[in-house]
Amino acid sequence: MSANDALEIQSVISRYTNCVNRRDWAVLPGLFTETAVWSAPAIPNATFSGLAAVVAGIPALVEETFSLIQLNTPSDITVSGDTAQAQCSIRETGINASVRFEAHGWYDDELVRLDGQWKFARRTFNLIENYFTPVSSLHEQD
Numbered sequence: 001m002s003a004n005d006a007l008e009i010q011s012v013i014s015r016y017t018n019c020v021n022r023r024d025w026a027v028l029p030g031l032f033t034e035t036a037v038w039s040a041p042a043i044p045n046a047t048f049s050g051l052a053a054v055v056a057g058i059p060a061l062v063e064e065t066f067s068l069i070q071l072n073t074p075s076d077i078t079v080s081g082d083t084a085q086a087q088c089s090i091r092e093t094g095i096n097a098s099v100r101f102e103a104h105g106w107y108d109d110e111l112v113r114l115d116g117q118w119k120f121a122r123r124t125f126n127l128i129e130n131y132f133t134p135v136s137s138l139h140e141q142d
Contacts, residue, residue, distance in 0.1 A: 005079045008118050009086055009111055016120070017070050020062055028055045032120045033112060042127035068094035072107070082113040083121075090125070095135065103130040 012031055019027040029051060032038070038054045039047040040061075048057035062068050075088040086109040093102045110122040 002079075005084070005118070006077050009077050009079070009084055010075055012111065012118050012120065013072065013075055013086060013088060013107075013109065016123075017072050020058070021069050023059070023062060025055070025059045028058060030119075032123075033114065036120050036122065038120070038123045040125040040127065042125075065094045065096045068092065075109075084111040084113075084118065085109065086111060098135055099132045100135060101130060101132050104128045 015027060016031050019025070019031070032051055032054050034051045035049075036051055036054050037047065037049045038058060041047075043061070046057070046061060048054045069092070071091045073089040075086040077084060077086045087106055088109075089104075089106045091102070091104055094100070105125055105127040108122075108124045108126060109120060111118050112121045113119075
């Protein structure tokens with residue numbers, strides 16, 4: 001694996017996080033292959049297969065929240081030719097209509113190099129734990 005490959009793959013992962021945090025959905029299509037799969041097995045109906053489903057499904061999940069911030073660690077990356085595996089831990093916090101939530105887990109990523117660019121072929125969010133605080137409780141503390 002070259003240092004350049006690792007930097008480019010980490011950049012794809014970081015651009016995804018920034019895209020979600022800023023809700024900059026125009027970035028998503030450039031990060032995934034046409035046949036990509038994004039999934040979060042702990043969330044009902046959160047498997048999106050194919051680029052069109054991915055770029056519609058991720059924003060639909062995020063738009064259910066008033067705020068959502070993801071923080072990811074640097075990734076452990078293994079490259080073999082034009083394919084790569086990466087794994088990063090993630091902490092996610094946000095608020096929706098009724099709760100403030102915090103989730104901890106990791107992403108398992110499969111990436112491929114197409115036309116000189118690394119893209120997600122598969123991205124899976126594995127939830128370890130999550131916490132919920134009713135929004136009314138947050139306001140009562142003020």
